[in-house]
Amino acid sequence: MPTISARLPDGEKAELDEVAELLSEDRSTTIRKALREGLETLRIRVAVEQYQSGDASAAEAAQIADLSMAEWLDVARERNLTTQLELSDLELDADAAAEL
Numbered sequence: 001m002p003t004i005s006a007r008l009p010d011g012e013k014a015e016l017d018e019v020a021e022l023l024s025e026d027r028s029t030t031i032r033k034a035l036r037e038g039l040e041t042l043r044i045r046v047a048v049e050q051y052q053s054g055d056a057s058a059a060e061a062a063q064i065a066d067l068s069m070a071e072w073l074d075v076a077r078e079r080n081l082t083t084q085l086e087l088s089d090l091e092l093d094a095d096a097a098a099e100l
Contacts, residue, residue, distance in 0.1 A: 016030060016031065016034075019034075040066075043064060043065050043066055044065045044067075044075060046064055046065075047061040047062070047064040047065035047067075047072070047075075048061070048065075048075070048079060048081065050064060051076070051081060052081055052082070057090075057092055057093050057096075058072060058073070058076065058093040058096075058097075059092065059093050059096035059097065061076075068100065069096065069097045069100050070100075
């Protein structure tokens with residue numbers, strides 16, 4: 001497993017240590033969990049933005065978010081997402097969903 005170092009402001013280090021203690025984990029485990037959850041959140045945020053702007057179809061957004069089409073549709077429904085996609089985009093999405 002590669003090692004990565006990062007500099008944190010004192011306040012963030014203190015918060016990291018506090019969360020690690022709350023979870024009864026060491027700092028490294030807490031960092032890995034926070035990074036994993038943060039990356040998942042960021043991927044979904046980018047997917048939502050691109051889908052909402054019409055830059056990504058539902059299938060593309062699911063891929064960006066690293067979700068299955070069903071999981072992506074749940075995200076879209078929960079967030080009441082709308083888009084300006086053309087009928088051809090929706091047909092491509094339907095074809096991609098059928099392949100899953």
